[in-house]
Amino acid sequence: MKIAIIGTGNLGLSIAKGLITNNAITTLYLTRRNPEGIESYAEYKNVFVTSDNVEAVKKSDIIIFAVQPAQLGNILHDIKEELTDKHVLISTITGYQISQIEDIVGTDQFIIRAMPNTAIAVGASMTCLASNEKGMKRIKIAEAIFNRLGNSLIIPEKQMQAATVVCASGIAFWMRLIRASTQAAIQLGFDAKEAQELAMHTCNGASKLLIDSGNHPEEEIDRVTTPRGCTIEGLNEMEHKGLSSSLIQGMVASFNKINVIKTDQK
Numbered sequence: 001m002k003i004a005i006i007g008t009g010n011l012g013l014s015i016a017k018g019l020i021t022n023n024a025i026t027t028l029y030l031t032r033r034n035p036e037g038i039e040s041y042a043e044y045k046n047v048f049v050t051s052d053n054v055e056a057v058k059k060s061d062i063i064i065f066a067v068q069p070a071q072l073g074n075i076l077h078d079i080k081e082e083l084t085d086k087h088v089l090i091s092t093i094t095g096y097q098i099s100q101i102e103d104i105v106g107t108d109q110f111i112i113r114a115m116p117n118t119a120i121a122v123g124a125s126m127t128c129l130a131s132n133e134k135g136m137k138r139i140k141i142a143e144a145i146f147n148r149l150g151n152s153l154i155i156p157e158k159q160m161q162a163a164t165v166v167c168a169s170g171i172a173f174w175m176r177l178i179r180a181s182t183q184a185a186i187q188l189g190f191d192a193k194e195a196q197e198l199a200m201h202t203c204n205g206a207s208k209l210l211i212d213s214g215n216h217p218e219e220e221i222d223r224v225t226t227p228r229g230c231t232i233e234g235l236n237e238m239e240h241k242g243l244s245s246s247l248i249q250g251m252v253a254s255f256n257k258i259n260v261i262k263t264d265q266k
């Protein structure tokens, strides 16, 4: 696959790492305003680094946009004359609706929205996908790319805002919980490195157990909570302090922060 990533910052670079490590490219163009910081990626075979978005679009079939929301409009205006029927446009931009992309490039383009997270760098992103009507014909290509770099789920576009919080921001929420667990482990006597190892792998195990068994978390928790034991004591104390409630409220606050981008450029 000939892929271009327009905007190789935090997310774009994570996608690039995933694509390169998983051997998922024929050619890969990486663009950013000041490409010096990612020059080292040009050492990989068939990877090209440039600030020229038009060149990247001309030389690629799959165009992944990973710029800040306010930057997308101008970029679409710059590249729209180069778009042909070979191109599939994949936008990871938060709050930027498909209809707003269509307003600039037209409805006769394959347009897909993708919401990955930074674990795409290690092939472990949960990525949600939605498309315009024409893009349905190419959604399998997007699925193939993102399934190679983790898991994907096709959703209606109206759920993209929620998917952004649960999956894209979600990885930060889980990492904060891992950090808190690490801090507790240090307080309970482990050194910092061991503490993080215990927290990370326990988190991984919980996730794998639910994925492999298909069980509800509470069914697995029931197996851990010995009556009058230490686990239920800890869980109840956490709930008295609002663990579930604060996580839910934080995710709703995150959801409410996402605004629909105003397309007033050019």
Ligand SMILES: NC(=O)C1=CN([C@@H]2O[C@H](COP(=O)(O)OP(=O)(O)OC[C@H]3O[C@@H](n4cnc5c(N)ncnc54)[C@H](O)[C@@H]3O)[C@@H](O)[C@H]2O)C=CC1
Binding pocket: 006, 007, 008, 009, 010, 011, 012, 031, 032, 033, 034, 051, 053, 066, 067, 068, 069, 071, 075, 092, 093, 094, 115, 116, 117, 118, 168, 169
């Ligand atoms: N960071 C994350 O974990 C996630 C981010 N997103 C979305 O991805 C987008 C990018 O986010 P980040 O990577 O965090 O931002 P970032 O600021 O780290 O990266 C944006 C990159 O775009 C480049 N850029 C700016 N103007 C450009 C232009 N005209 N041509 C080419 N490159 C240009 C910048 O130099 C920068 O490297 C945002 O819209 C965000 O909502 C979505 C899911 C997860």
Ligand SMILES: O=C(O)[C@@H]1CCC=N1
Binding pocket: 094, 164, 168, 169
């Ligand atoms: O924090 C943000 O706004 C972006 C979108 C989801 C993850 N990072």
